Amino acid sequence: MSYVEVNNLAKAFGDSKVFADINFSISQGEFVTLLGPSGCGKSTLLRCLAGLETVDHGNITVGGDDITDLAPQRRGIAMVFQSYALFPNMNVIDNIAFGLRMQKLSEDEVQRRVKEGVELVELNGRESHYPHQLSGGQRQRVALARSLVMKPRILLLDEPLSALDARIRRSLREQIRLIQQDLQLTTIFVTHDQEEALTMSDRIFLMNEGQIVQSGTAEEIYTEPADSFVAGFIGNYNLLDQQQAKALIDVETNHQLAIRPESILIRTMSPSDGGNYSAPIQATVKSSMLLGNVIRYRMEAEHGELVVDLLNRSSERLVSRGTALELQVNLDEIREVA
């Protein structure tokens, strides 16, 4: 049996339904991300798991125990909030120690565990600081330590990195993942940022409008989107309808075709990888953007627009607007989506 099992979970606020029938299971030590746009229900689902919201229907089992009706204090679950929720009147030590003191552990034991926590998140030297004296990233680390010292069965994180700037976000991401792997801690992470989901997770549950539309590893979701929503959400897929598919690359489809931008070559480079490519497509450059290590072109073809990504190598020169080019699509990498 899996470590965490959720069956037929339903939740509504008054008349508005958040989700109606959620089912999933998570193994011990797994890092799962709930990913989706705002309003898809991921935060509410997380809060139901924590016990901060009641569920209308269904059950939640952790390690064999049914925790559906338990108070949040008794679930053995810890949570890191988007707003950090650090207690402003307590310094770092007292914040981290709070939950331990609630458990009436001896003060020696409390101090020992707090010290471990501080070292784990690398906040040595800041123990007597108060939240208002810390930066956003530091506050988040305190919040993390406060949860980890509780030795929870599950760690929940509700968009913990959204309020931070990009550089801190990336470094904290790695830190969280490393700690989680070291501790083998079952973790559920909520975010709307697909890059975060892709880089951190063992598995991703992609949600939309109260339903889990696809679950799988990062690679699975990225290369095999289940439908046009997933394709539109993850990555920068080009979506071609029946007509466009036929006209541009001569492929029959009943639904839509999803094509990743990196699956399209610019004809000036002859495909040397022996791949199965379409006949050349005539297009003009509508816009070109340097994204750092990727150059992104928007190409205007006769039957539609295509986004093309190329690695920023010295062999590439940023081509200007209006230039006419020929494109070829790698037909092994296209995917039919509903």
Added chain:
Amino acid sequence: MNSPASPEQLAALEAENKPAPVAKKRRWRSDKLAAAGVTVPFFAIFSLFQILPLGWVVINSFKYDEEWSLENYLEILDSAFLQQAFWNSIVLSVGCSLLAIILGTAGAYSLRLIDGKLRSFVIAFSNMTSNFAGVPLAFAFVIILGFNGAFTLLFKSLGWIDDFNLYGFGGLLLIYTYFQLPLALLLLYPAFDALKKDWEEAAWLLGASHVDYWRKIAIPVLTPALLGTFIILLANALGAYATVYALTSGNYNVITIRIASMVSGDIFLDPNLASAVSVLLVLLLAFVTVINQWLMKRSYHEQ
């Protein structure tokens, strides 16, 4: 740090969880009930000493000789004396509020433009003198402006005045304005925050003169705050009792004095008539308060 809850800890947790966990929804509801219970003493005392008396007043304003009737209100319509009380109250309140607003506006405006130390001092001083109202203030004014007051004598000797009657309308206007002033200052000072310096510069660059700026930008922006403050001052003056009572021993005819004299004191007591007068006063004040709330919503004040 090792892995999450060991088997022993899990077992302990399970043992803790064994006694039937109450269904979440039921527990939350009983939590709410207990919480509501905590607030009972607060609402009880507030009701007993604020709401109930008001209720008594409203109900008994409609009772004459134990029967429901409008007699009390009719009596007010008939009584020139009571009507004079209303008139006096309104004129006094409007007058002192206007004066306080004018002085307060000038003061607040100038305060913003002087150096920080003097400014904070004057604001703190204003804060402190706002406590100087009621009986102490009345006595202080008697000392300086009474029949033998220092300033009365000074002005007399300078030939500015013949005789100053502190205990008439003029004196009351003066003393009321005095205790309204700190309040006006403290309320208006932050309102000038709304006037951003950039606006004046932008207007100037666009060709507006000083007068134009004030007429078209500053005053319209300040108006809600000015009106709001005026209304607070008005309410404050209408309800004031201690100052005028201490100064005139209850001999000047304003609404609050009339009400008090009909429920306590030596002469003819008529709590029901007092209630009717009270209801009218409260209506007046409620009207004024409601307007203030409405004005606050309409204010241009950025936060």
Added chain:
Amino acid sequence: MNSNSNRIHYVVVYSLFAILLLPLLSTALYSLASQWGATILPDSLTFDWYIQLWSDPRFLQAFGHSVLICLAALALGTILTVPTIFVVFYYFPKLHWVMNILILLPFAVPPVVSSVGLLQLYAGEPLQLIGTPWILIFTYFTIALPFMYRAIANSMQALNLKDLMDAAHLLGASTFRAFLLVIIPNIRKGLMVSLFLSFSFLFGEFVFANILVGTRYETLQVYLFNMRQTSGHFTSAIVISYFVFVLIFTWIANRLNK
């Protein structure tokens, strides 16, 4: 802005200051004057009036009464109001507007008007409170309420109440413990400032004290009024003593606010 117009502002501010200061200064002078006849300045100075005042047992008793009543009213106010505001903010946020209307009542209903009803309701059975300090404690609570409510509500609003309570719950605290350990320490400052300001305000209250209780439990303000027939020097000493006492409290409130 040229220096000329700047000078005007200083003139305005200093004039304002002078106007506000004048009655105070005059009273202070009067309280220190042994004699001040129909002349502009007093004849000579003395501390006699203060000595006389502070050795008057009736004054000391009135002073004590005032302090007691105000402290009791504020203690009652704190114990009742803080938990109530918390409950409304946390459990019944939709009832906010009720509280906002309630605290407007003391403004729209002057003490004189309340007195009309209070005198009738509590003069006899079942609750005979008129003439006792209790009626003052309870009525003072109602008029201090708007000040206390504003300060406490503002402090609580500045906290992210829901998240803090959620975090505390998950860490094992009950709602009550979280309230004590997390909420109260964070509203302490706003509460203290409002307490000092409210104390000053209550200390100067006259209406309820005179109409509902009068000399049966004489407070400082009533005492002052009852002394009006005595020497003006004596009453000035009372006024200044009162004012200095209140000054200290508002000064402390000011410092706490920094």
